[in-house]
Amino acid sequence: MSEFRRDVLTGQWTIIAEERQARPKDLRMKSDELSDGSICRFCPGHEKETTPEVRAVRLTSPLPDSPGWSIRVIPNKFPILQSSFSHGVLVQHEKNTLGRFDEALAGNGIHELVISAAEHWKDASTYTVDHWDLLLAVCQQRIHELLHVKGIKHVILFENRGAMAGASQSHPHLQLLASPLVPNNIIAKLCNARVHYTKTTRCLFCDLLKREEREGTRMVMTEDSYCSLAPYASRVPYELLILPRAHRKSFTEIPQGERRRLGAHLKDLFQRLHRILGKFSYNWVLHTSPVLKESHDESMYHWHVEIIPRFSQLAGYEWGAGMFVNSKSPELAADELRRMARA
Numbered sequence: 001m002s003e004f005r006r007d008v009l010t011g012q013w014t015i016i017a018e019e020r021q022a023r024p025k026d027l028r029m030k031s032d033e034l035s036d037g038s039i040c041r042f043c044p045g046h047e048k049e050t051t052p053e054v055r056a057v058r059l060t061s062p063l064p065d066s067p068g069w070s071i072r073v074i075p076n077k078f079p080i081l082q083s084s085f086s087h088g089v090l091v092q093h094e095k096n097t098l099g100r101f102d103e104a105l106a107g108n109g110i111h112e113l114v115i116s117a118a119e120h121w122k123d124a125s126t127y128t129v130d131h132w133d134l135l136l137a138v139c140q141q142r143i144h145e146l147l148h149v150k151g152i153k154h155v156i157l158f159e160n161r162g163a164m165a166g167a168s169q170s171h172p173h174l175q176l177l178a179s180p181l182v183p184n185n186i187i188a189k190l191c192n193a194r195v196h197y198t199k200t201t202r203c204l205f206c207d208l209l210k211r212e213e214r215e216g217t218r219m220v221m222t223e224d225s226y227c228s229l230a231p232y233a234s235r236v237p238y239e240l241l242i243l244p245r246a247h248r249k250s251f252t253e254i255p256q257g258e259r260r261r262l263g264a265h266l267k268d269l270f271q272r273l274h275r276i277l278g279k280f281s282y283n284w285v286l287h288t289s290p291v292l293k294e295s296h297d298e299s300m301y302h303w304h305v306e307i308i309p310r311f312s313q314l315a316g317y318e319w320g321a322g323m324f325v326n327s328k329s330p331e332l333a334a335d336e337l338r339r340m341a342r343a
Contacts, residue, residue, distance in 0.1 A: 005233035008208060010188050014233040015325045018332075042115050042171035044069070051075040054112060055142065057134060070131070071138050072115040073176075080177060081109025110146055110178040114139060116159075120171050123161065124284070125270035132263025133256075139174065140259065143288060144252040146178040154182045154290040157251075162281025165310040182290045190290075193300040205302030209243045218330045220337045221268060225261040228269055230330030230337070235308070237328035238277070238337065240269060242305040249289035249301040262305075269307060272340035281310040 002017040041049040044067040053064055054073045061068035075083070084106070116135055117127065127135070139157050146155045155178045160167040182190075196204035212218055212229045220240065221228045228242045242265065248254060254262075266284075273280065285308070289301045318324055 007231060007233040009192060009204065010185060011192055012188075012233070012235075013323050014235055015323060016234075016329050017325055017327055018329055040120055040169075040171050042169060042173060043120055044118050047072075051077050055138065057138060070118055071135055073138065073142060074113050074115065076111040076113050076175070079109075079111035081107050081111050081179060083110050084108045105181070108151075109180060110149065110152070110176070112142070112176045114142070114157075114174040114176060116172040116174055122172050123270070124159070124172075124266060125274045127263075127267060129260065129264045129267060132267055133260040135174075136259050136263055137256075139176070139286070140252055140254070142176060146176065147250075147252070147291060149178065151180050152178045152291070154179045154186060155288065156183075157286040157288075159282075159284050161283070162279075162310065164281035164312070165283045165308075167281075186287070186290055189287075190301060193302075197300045203247055203300060203302055205243060205304065206247055209245070218334045220272075220334050221265065221341075223261070223265070225258050226265045228265065230334040232330060234326050234328075234330040234333065235324035236326055237311065238273060238309045238333045239326075239330070240307040240337075242266070242269070242307070244303065247302055249292075249303060251286060251288040251303045254303075266305070268341075269337075272337050273307070273309065275340045276336055277309065283308045283310060 002015055002019070004013055005016055006013050040046065047053070047065040047067065050065075050072075051074045054075065056064065056069045056073065057071040058069045114135070116122070117131065143155050143157060146152055155176060157174060157176055159172075159174045161172075193204040196202070196207070200207070209227055213222065213227065218230045218232065219227065220230060225246070226242055226244055228240050231239060231241045242262075244254070244258065244262075246254075246258065273282075283306075285306045286303070287306070288303045292301070
């Protein structure tokens with residue numbers, strides 16, 4: 001029987017409808033392939049075809065925009081938000097209000113790509129833990145820098161992998177988007193966390209983690225620094241939430257040891273998903289605190305990571321009602337993922 005479930009972090013509702021359940025092999029990537037890398041401007045040797053690099057980890061040549069790198073950060077050639085600066089400060093414009101209902105703001109911001117590896121064929125499940133740590137270190141440093149650009153209020157790190165997940169390029173890469181506005185989804189999490197803190201003087205994310213550990217049915221992996229679980233109101237099959245045990249508002253604050261353990265945790269999770277799903281499309285997102293107005297808000301927000309496998313396009317009900325329909329319960333998904341651990 002179907003069930004409505006509410007997500008405690010966002011307040012959004014999901015329908016868990018297991019009678020529509022598909023087998024794992026039915027969820028695998030089918031006609032979702034992108035280019036094979038025969039002509040790829042992100043591959044070594046094509047550096048002059050991209051925008052000039054902002055940062056790079058180089059193994060051999062010290063020359064920028066040349067081969068010999070393992071990770072590159074470049075401005076997005078087709079950005080969602082346009083970089084517009086005056087004397088090093090992001091240009092701000094007054095909101096343009098038209099009549100009573102229409103409101104607009106110039107789309108200024110910073111949109112960058114993090115080319116995750118030189119090898120075209122690699123993905124999140126094939127990186128070594130050393131490479132994961134290096135990649136996360138580059139992202140951590142760049143997020144810190146972007147959050148200190150005057151005018152920026154929010155930075156998000158994400159990967160679109162596979163055409164079903166919105167990728168237009170198959171070479172592994174992450175994206176960083178720095179915005180002068182805090183998105184509604186983040187505001188909702190902050191508001192719910194604030195309400196919970198006002199009532200309990202405790203962090204909502206920390207309390208959620210304790211509850212999930214007590215119940216156990218949705219837990220996938222637990223270790224000293226991180227826990228991963230299938231959210232109670234999962235939007236899609238095999239959706240995962242990774243919560244750090246240490247309460248920190250920002251990913252930029254974590255020490256090197258915790259960053260490396262996050263890399264190992266992510267590698268393990270992606271390998272488990274691949275054992276069940278084979279090649280599949282996904283988005284993964286790292287949420288870190290926006291620029292907060294009040295210092296006491298630091299006690300309320302808790303940085304975290306989401307992994308969202310993508311098997312189909314949103315349909316009429318999702319668009320019309322703003323509510324996801326998930327064909328696999330998080331309890332069943334978590335059980336399958338627990339059993340995918342290597343001996």
